[in-house]
Amino acid sequence: MKSTRPIVFDTRIDDIPVRVLSELYLAMLRIQKVELKIDDLYHEDEMKTPVHLCLGEEAIAAGVCLNLGIEDYVFTNHRGHGHYIAKGGDVKAMVAELYNRETGCSRGRGGSMHLVDTSVGLLGSSSIVGGGVPIATGAALASSLKKDRRVSVSFFGDAAVEEGVIYESINFALLKKLPIIYVCENNLYSVYSPLSKRQPHNEIYRRFTGIGIPSYHADGNNVIEVYRTAKEAITRARAGGGPSFIECRTYRLKDHHGTGTGVEVGYRTQQEVAEWAERCPVKNYESFLLERKLLTSGEVERLNTYVNLEVEEAFQFARTSPFPKEDNVTDYLFQ
Amino acid sequence: MDWSKTLVKEEIDFTAGESGRKLSYAAAIREALELALTSDERVFIMGQGVDDPAGMFSITTDLHKKYGEERVFDTPLSENALTGVAIGAALAGMRPIYMHNRPDFLLLAMDQIVNHAAKWSYMFGGCIGVPLVIWACVGRGWGGAAQHTQTLQGLFMHVPGLRLVMPTTPYDAKGLLISSIADNNPVIILEHRWLFRQSGHVPEGLYSIPFGRGVVRRLGKDITIVAISYMVVEALNAAQELEKQGIDAEVIDPRTLKPLDEALILDSVRKTGRLIVADTGWKTGGAGAEIATMVAEKGFDYLKAPIKRVASLDIPTPASDILEAKFYVGKADIIAACTALLEKRSGNGKG
Ligand SMILES: Cc1ncc(C[n+]2csc(CCOP(=O)(O)OP(=O)(O)O)c2C)c(N)n1
Ligand SMILES: [Mg+2]
Numbered sequence: 001m002k003s004t005r006p007i008v009f010d011t012r013i014d015d016i017p018v019r020v021l022s023e024l025y026l027a028m029l030r031i032q033k034v035e036l037k038i039d040d041l042y043h044e045d046e047m048k049t050p051v052h053l054c055l056g057e058e059a060i061a062a063g064v065c066l067n068l069g070i071e072d073y074v075f076t077n078h079r080g081h082g083h084y085i086a087k088g089g090d091v092k093a094m095v096a097e098l099y100n101r102e103t104g105c106s107r108g109r110g111g112s113m114h115l116v117d118t119s120v121g122l123l124g125s126s127s128i129v130g131g132g133v134p135i136a137t138g139a140a141l142a143s144s145l146k147k148d149r150r151v152s153v154s155f156f157g158d159a160a161v162e163e164g165v166i167y168e169s170i171n172f173a174l175l176k177k178l179p180i181i182y183v184c185e186n187n188l189y190s191v192y193s194p195l196s197k198r199q200p201h202n203e204i205y206r207r208f209t210g211i212g213i214p215s216y217h218a219d220g221n222n223v224i225e226v227y228r229t230a231k232e233a234i235t236r237a238r239a240g241g242g243p244s245f246i247e248c249r250t251y252r253l254k255d256h257h258g259t260g261t262g263v264e265v266g267y268r269t270q271q272e273v274a275e276w277a278e279r280c281p282v283k284n285y286e287s288f289l290l291e292r293k294l295l296t297s298g299e300v301e302r303l304n305t306y307v308n309l310e311v312e313e314a315f316q317f318a319r320t321s322p323f324p325k326e327d328n329v330t331d332y333l334f335q
Numbered sequence: 336m337d338w339s340k341t342l343v344k345e346e347i348d349f350t351a352g353e354s355g356r357k358l359s360y361a362a363a364i365r366e367a368l369e370l371a372l373t374s375d376e377r378v379f380i381m382g383q384g385v386d387d388p389a390g391m392f393s394i395t396t397d398l399h400k401k402y403g404e405e406r407v408f409d410t411p412l413s414e415n416a417l418t419g420v421a422i423g424a425a426l427a428g429m430r431p432i433y434m435h436n437r438p439d440f441l442l443l444a445m446d447q448i449v450n451h452a453a454k455w456s457y458m459f460g461g462c463i464g465v466p467l468v469i470w471a472c473v474g475r476g477w478g479g480a481a482q483h484t485q486t487l488q489g490l491f492m493h494v495p496g497l498r499l500v501m502p503t504t505p506y507d508a509k510g511l512l513i514s515s516i517a518d519n520n521p522v523i524i525l526e527h528r529w530l531f532r533q534s535g536h537v538p539e540g541l542y543s544i545p546f547g548r549g550v551v552r553r554l555g556k557d558i559t560i561v562a563i564s565y566m567v568v569e570a571l572n573a574a575q576e577l578e579k580q581g582i583d584a585e586v587i588d589p590r591t592l593k594p595l596d597e598a599l600i601l602d603s604v605r606k607t608g609r610l611i612v613a614d615t616g617w618k619t620g621g622a623g624a625e626i627a628t629m630v631a632e633k634g635f636d637y638l639k640a641p642i643k644r645v646a647s648l649d650i651p652t653p654a655s656d657i658l659e660a661k662f663y664v665g666k667a668d669i670i671a672a673c674t675a676l677l678e679k680r681s682g683n684g685k686g
Contacts, residue, residue, distance in 0.1 A: 048477055048478045048654075048655075048656045049477070049478030049480070049654055050477060050478060050479065050483075097654075100478065100654060100655035100656060100657070101655075106654070108653070108654060108655035108657075108658065109480075109481075109651075109653045109654055109655065109658065110480060110481070110654050111478040111480045111654030111655075112478070113480060113482070113483075114480060114481065114482075114654070126482065127480075127482045127483060128439065128440070128442075128443070128482050129412050130412070131482075159411070159412045160412070162411035162412040162413045163412055163413055163414075163443070164413060164415060164416060190383070190412060191383065191384055191387070192384055192387035192388060192389060193383065193384055193387055193409050197386075197409045198409065198410075198411045198412075199411065265388050265389060266388035267387055267388050323655065323657050324653075324655050324657055324658050325657075326657050326658060326660065326661040328658075329648060329650065329653060329658045329661040329662060330648060330649075330650050333649075333650050333651075
């Protein structure tokens with residue numbers, strides 16, 4: 001018996017402009033293709049950085065970030081490629097960072113887990129689980145003090161809700177009615193530990209309902225559902241209605257880090273991975289768009305070609321960029 | 336079992352670990368855990384992933400099957416709370432071992448470690464202690480970067496009430512872990528991932544190594560290198576090179592930083608008159624600073640040259656391999672420091 005359900009896209013989507021529908025597709029495609037390219041080239045050992053791929057989780061980054069403007073803030077974690085790309089981070093600079101180049105978004109100092117692009121509201125990321133959550137809350141505090149109508153989004157995994165700092169942050173955000181959305185990407189694992197070994201029940205959002213924050217859950221592989229849920233939360237936050245919590249149930253198709261599937265490690269089965277691969281958020285959404293004639297196959301092809309080129313360019317840029325100079329090793333400790 | 340029995344041995348056998356059966360570093364640690372689990376019901380192991388198929392660098396793989404899921408269990412990522420939980424269990428009679436794959440995550444638990452575990456015995460006039468082992472393994476390389484490679488011995492060394500153990504050989508890793516479990520106080524063990532490449536002679540059965548007893552890893556007469564953790568490997572390699580240049584370096588492995596084997600270090604400096612401290616951590620305010628100061632205070636008269644520290648740059652670890660190479664110190668830096676100090680020897684002679 002299958003443990004997964006098919007993705008059920010809403011039949012009524014008239015409220016979402018067609019432009020947005022195709023942008024959602026484009027954003028996911030971008031994330032997927034960058035990740036696949038990393039997956040493909042990682043074995044060359046030229047990206048000397050531990051990569052945590054988000055293949056299978058593309059819909060969350062895309063669905064949430066397409067509700068944001070360039071001025072809004074996003075804080076992410078060790079699995080942050082998708083959030084960075086969906087928020088409009090410079091893909092070339094991200095790939096260059098993976099290749100440890102001076103042109104990387106963190107000038108080769110940070111690597112895959114420390115992405116930044118301040119020009120689009122990506123103020124940094126933490127690879128300490130839960131570490132970015134209070135920081136995102138602080139950015140929301142700044143917005144609330146400055147009344148600049150910006151919204152902050154904090155992305156984190158299911159293991160992050162095991163850290164006390166999450167509850168402390170949300171308490172404060174509620175207290176101050178801060179414009180922040182806490183997005184929990186529940187991919188059912190923390191490294192090799194399944195959720196059931198770490199938490200007493202698996203509907204994370206219910207726990208947060210209990211502490212008074214409006215809490216939602218969405219199928220994290222259904223980009224429309226994520227988009228709609230995030231829209232409601234973000235609209236309320238922007239209007240001064242305070243924080244929300246969204247749990248997106250999903251699955252990472254790759255191993256915790258690197259390019260395996262995890263089956264070889266032995267903590268999950270081939271069948272489980274295969275079932276979730278069928279729920280690929282990108283492929284399913286593409287079929288949906290085609291079936292509903294929202295995109296033609298020609299348009300899909302053009303978008304794919306376009307993104308392929310973009311990805312090629314980014315890798316080309318990264319691989320031909322200069323390395324940092326060892327004499328500059330102590331630069332940037334202070335501003 | 337009576338742990339104190341394994342602890343009382345005052346005589347140190349300096350040839351220990353030089354013959355007999357060989358084990359990998361990980362296997363040596365595993366054996367210590369198994370012996371403790373077998374011989375003492377109070378011992379239990381907790382930590383992120385200790386019962387997963389990879390088992391904490393393979394140290395703990397399948398221990399939960401053998402000793403039960405109640406005694407070897409995975410933890411939620413709640414480092415501070417679970418350190419407190421471990422402290423509470425220790426107060427109530429258990430002997431917890433809390434394992435982390437990186438010391439960086441201990442920073443989340445600093446409140447429980449520093450404000451609580453380290454103070455409990457003193458704060459309550461010795462009425463009750465915290466027999467707790469916190470184990471973590473320093474990462475290095477492959478762009479591990481700023482938050483997954485920190486060597487925090489300097490921070491822990493600063494805190495009264497903690498023991499701080501940094502083994503370098505499979506023999507020591509096993510023996511010191513047993514001593515740590517047997518001890519009635521909070522012990523921080525910081526391993527180094529690169530030491531796991533080694534294997535070495537490890538006796539079977541329970542044995543312990545007293546805290547505060549270092550070993551001379553290489554005898555020499557010209558200069559003393561006190562090397563911490565993985566730096567012992569680098570220092571021994573440096574000593575080999577130095578020998579070709581006619582410099583005879585003595586390499587000391589303190590094994591525990593707190594307590595520190597001051598006598599061993601001072602005796603060596605008395606003989607050589609020169610000291611280099613090679614540390615895996617940052618230079619400023621680090622373990623090397625403490626050791627250097629100790630010698631300056633207690634062995635100033637022995638010194639024929641200023642003390643030198645070989646330590647990481649005072650910056651977060653960069654991701655780029657080129658910058659990493661600059662950030663980390665090793666054999667070449669130790670050699671350079673030694674030759675710089677010994678050049679002073681000829682200078683002094685002439686003057
Ligand atoms: C405080 C802390 N503890 C442990 C780790 C080691 N670690 C890195 S990623 C990770 C798993 C996190 O799982 P989750 O939050 O569900 O995110 P996912 O990797 O599944 O996206 C762990 C345990 C860490 N980085 N930080
Ligand atoms: Mg997870």
